[in-house]
Amino acid sequence: xxxxxxxxxxxxxxxxxxxxxxxxxEANGVFALNIMSAPGAGKTSLILRTAAELKDRLRIGVIExxxxxxxxxxxxxxxxxxxxQVTTRDASESCALIANMVAHALKRLPLEQMDLLxxxxxxxxxxPSEFALGEHMRVVVSSLPEGDDKPTKYPIIxxxxxVVVINKLDFLPxxxxxxxxxxxxxxxxxxxxxxxxxxxxxxxxxxxxxxxxERELSSHKSHQKIMK
Amino acid sequence: xxxxxxxxxxxxxxxxxxxxxxxxxEANGVFALNIMSAPGAGKTSLILRTAAELKDRLRIGVIExxxxxxxxxxxxxxxxxxxxQVTTRDASESCALIANMVAHALKRLPLEQMDLLxxxxxxxxxxPSEFALGEHMRVVVSSLPEGDDKPTKYPIIxxxxxVVVINKLDFLPxxxxxxxxxxxxxxxxxxxxxxxxxxxxxxxxxxxxxxxxERELSSHKSHQKIMK
Numbered sequence: 001x002x003x004x005x006x007x008x009x010x011x012x013x014x015x016x017x018x019x020x021x022x023x024x025x026e027a028n029g030v031f032a033l034n035i036m037s038a039p040g041a042g043k044t045s046l047i048l049r050t051a052a053e054l055k056d057r058l059r060i061g062v063i064e065x066x067x068x069x070x071x072x073x074x075x076x077x078x079x080x081x082x083x084x085q086v087t088t089r090d091a092s093e094s095c096a097l098i099a100n101m102v103a104h105a106l107k108r109l110p111l112e113q114m115d116l117l118x119x120x121x122x123x124x125x126x127x128p129s130e131f132a133l134g135e136h137m138r139v140v141v142s143s144l145p146e147g148d149d150k151p152t153k154y155p156i157i158x159x160x161x162x163v164v165v166i167n168k169l170d171f172l173p174x175x176x177x178x179x180x181x182x183x184x185x186x187x188x189x190x191x192x193x194x195x196x197x198x199x200x201x202x203x204x205x206x207x208x209x210x211x212x213x214e215r216e217l218s219s220h221k222s223h224q225k226i227m228k
Numbered sequence: 229x230x231x232x233x234x235x236x237x238x239x240x241x242x243x244x245x246x247x248x249x250x251x252x253x254e255a256n257g258v259f260a261l262n263i264m265s266a267p268g269a270g271k272t273s274l275i276l277r278t279a280a281e282l283k284d285r286l287r288i289g290v291i292e293x294x295x296x297x298x299x300x301x302x303x304x305x306x307x308x309x310x311x312x313q314v315t316t317r318d319a320s321e322s323c324a325l326i327a328n329m330v331a332h333a334l335k336r337l338p339l340e341q342m343d344l345l346x347x348x349x350x351x352x353x354x355x356p357s358e359f360a361l362g363e364h365m366r367v368v369v370s371s372l373p374e375g376d377d378k379p380t381k382y383p384i385i386x387x388x389x390x391v392v393v394i395n396k397l398d399f400l401p402x403x404x405x406x407x408x409x410x411x412x413x414x415x416x417x418x419x420x421x422x423x424x425x426x427x428x429x430x431x432x433x434x435x436x437x438x439x440x441x442e443r444e445l446s447s448h449k450s451h452q453k454i455m456k
Contacts, residue, residue, distance in 0.1 A: 039266040039353050039382065040374030067354060069380045089384075095323055095354040123381070125267050126295060126323040126352055145373035145396065146268030152297045153351070154267065156317075168373065174402060 014131050017099035021106060021134025026224065028111035030061070031217045032119060034097075034135035036157060038150070039123030041143040042167040044072045045200035047118050051079040053210040058115040058217070063105045065097040065122045072120060080118075084108045088122060096127035099134060116217060125154040136220060143168040144177040151185035159189045165209065169199040242359050245327035249334060249362025254452065256339035258289070259445045260347060262325075262363035264385060266378070267351030269371040270395040272300045273428035275346050279307040281438040286343040286445070291333045293325040293350045300348060308346075312336045316350060324355035327362060344445060353382040364448060371396040372405040379413035387417045393437060397427040 025032050035043050044064075051060050062083040064072040073085040084105040088094040102119065109117070119135060121128040140161040142150055145168060151158045158164065164186055166179065179197065186193050196212070198205035253260050263271050272292075279288050290311040292300040301313040312333040316322040330347065337345070347363060349356040368389040370378055373396060379386045386392065392414055394407065407425070414421050424440070426433035 038268060038351070039378055040371075066381050068383050069377075071377055071380060095352070122354065123266070124323070124352055124354055126350070127355070143268075143373065145371065145399070149297075149299055150267055152299060153294050155296050171373065171399075171402065174399065 011130065014099045017103055018132035018134040021099055021102050022136075024106055024111065025117065025134060025136075028114070029221065029224070030111055030114050030117050031137075031220055032117040032133075032135045033137050033139050033213075034119050034121060034128070034133050035139045035141065036121045036125070036128045036161075037123060037141035037143070038125050038146055041123070041141045041146065042200045043120045043123070043141050044075055046141055046165060046167065046198070047076055047120060048079055049198075049200050049203060049206045050118065050210055050213070051076065053206055054116070054214065055079065057214070059113055060116045060118060061109045061111070061114040063097075063102060063109070063117065063119045065101070065120055067094055067122060081114060082109050095122060095124050096131050097121050097133055098131045102133045116213075125150065125157050129157040129160050137162045137216070139163045139165060141165045141167050142182070144171040144175045147175075148177045148179070148182040148185075151182065151189060155189050158186050158193070161186075161190065161193060163194045163196065166195060166197045167200055169197050169204055170201050239358065242327045245331055246360035246362040249327055249330050250364075252334055252339065253345065253362060253364075256342070257449065257452070258339055258342050258345050259365075259448050260345040260361075260363045261365050261367050261441075262347050262349060262356070262361050263367045263369065264349045264353070264356045264389075265351060265369035265371070266353050266374055269351070269369045269374065270428045271348045271351070271369050272303055274369055274393060274395065274426070275304055275348060276307055277426075277428050277431060277434045278346065278438055278441070279304065281434055282344070282442065283307065285442070287341055288344045288346060289337045289339070289342040291325075291330060291337070291345065291347045293329070293348055295322055295350060309342055310337050323350060323352050324359050325349050325361055326359045330361045344441075353378065353385050357385040357388055365390045365444070367391045367393060369393045369395050370410070372399040372403045375403075376405045376407070376410040376413075379410065379417060383417050386414050386421070389414075389418065389421060391422045391424065394423060394425045395428055397425050397432055398429050 060080045064085045068089045070085045086101045138161045196209040288308045292313045296317045298313045314329045366389045424437040
């Protein structure tokens with residue numbers, strides 16, 4: 001039983017730091033997404049497309065989580081207000097971002113000059129679902145070449161997502177991916193899940209996704225004002 | 229420091245069980261592969277193609293590792309001598325197979341009637357590299373739609389692999405994937421890595437991969453006889 005207790009303590013400590021992160025974000029009026037997916041599903045490309053679409057109206061910060069390398073930060077740095085790279089290689093929880101890593105990254109971001117924080121988690125459909133980071137919303141990116149059976153094989157991450165972005169729609173002619181059956185499997189786990197179908201390569205569907213995201217952000221801000 | 233000690237103990241215990249698994253496999257003359265990849269890269273498809281190519285000459289057993297579901301076992305059950313599904317969802321190490329799970333699965337396999345064991349690990353490029361299972365060889369499957377930057381982002385799993393199977397070669401016209409640059413990055417981490425380029429969809433490259441695997445298996449068997 002000892003091991004399970006230790007794991008429990010880690011998760012409790014994580015939740016408490018995540019709550020502090022959330023408070024700091026709220027205090028600065030920053031809305032945060034935790035973007036999760038399998039390796040290569042297109043998280044960075046979605047961030048780039050989202051930033052290109054929204055950067056004239058919103059100030060966007062990014063936290064890039066990776067096991068190793070700064071490749072993703074290099075890709076996004078010219079498109080956003082600020083980016084911080086977190087590499088998890090030397091941490092024992094190297095399979096996901098944890099709240100403490102995000103807490104450190106938040107100290108290095110100009111939060112008072114930001115409206116939206118996009119946190120790109122480590123490419124992994126399992127571990128990231130265990131660790132709250134302080135985000136307002138969890139986004140899972142699923143790409144067509146991965147296959148439509150992922151909700152059945154990795155149910156937990158889909159159960160906790162507010163939004164599932166189906167990416168690489170341009171691959172539809174070349175793959176066996178049944179979009180309605182994929183959506184049905186997600187809804188079976190998570191009846192409130194919202195879907196967007198996009199191609200980060202062609203830009204298809206990006207405007208719809210960004211318009212919705214902007215509305216969510218406004219509605220969150222209005223709600224916060226009422227609460228104050 | 230407590231947590232790190234616990235993790236250390238888990239890894240040591242795992243290595244000791246992996247060594248027992250390896251002894252049991254050797255005693256039965258079974259050669260075992262630990263097949264790892266990101267979700268949806270084609271581990272199950274590679275197992276199906278390998279079984280179809282080799283099943284007239286080799287008796288093949290399969291251990292299917294997944295967080296949840298028996299989808300993969302259902303796919304392979306008619307193609308191989310025996311299959312055991314391991315679901316990791318309820319285990320705290322749910323992001324990879326561990327040696328203990330394989331030890332239990334080995335008890336349910338007819339080892340004395342098998343030549344080759346294909347262990348399909350959980351779809352994940354991070355956690356599986358930490359846990360030896362008792363395998364003779366580690367295989368990483370990388371698929372073209374994932375992108376060619378994965379060795380840089382997930383270096384550990386590529387460092388430990390004997391073989392990297394580049395799958396979904398039929399996607400080459402539709403993706404930006406520089407095969408030489410990918411291979412160079414892997415060789416930078418792991419100079420002895422061997423590569424195969426396949427399409428599990430069309431069957432391209434499968435004969436080469438299987439011929440090589442069969443040679444490795446024979447050479448292992450000859451070596452074992454000399455040692456006895």
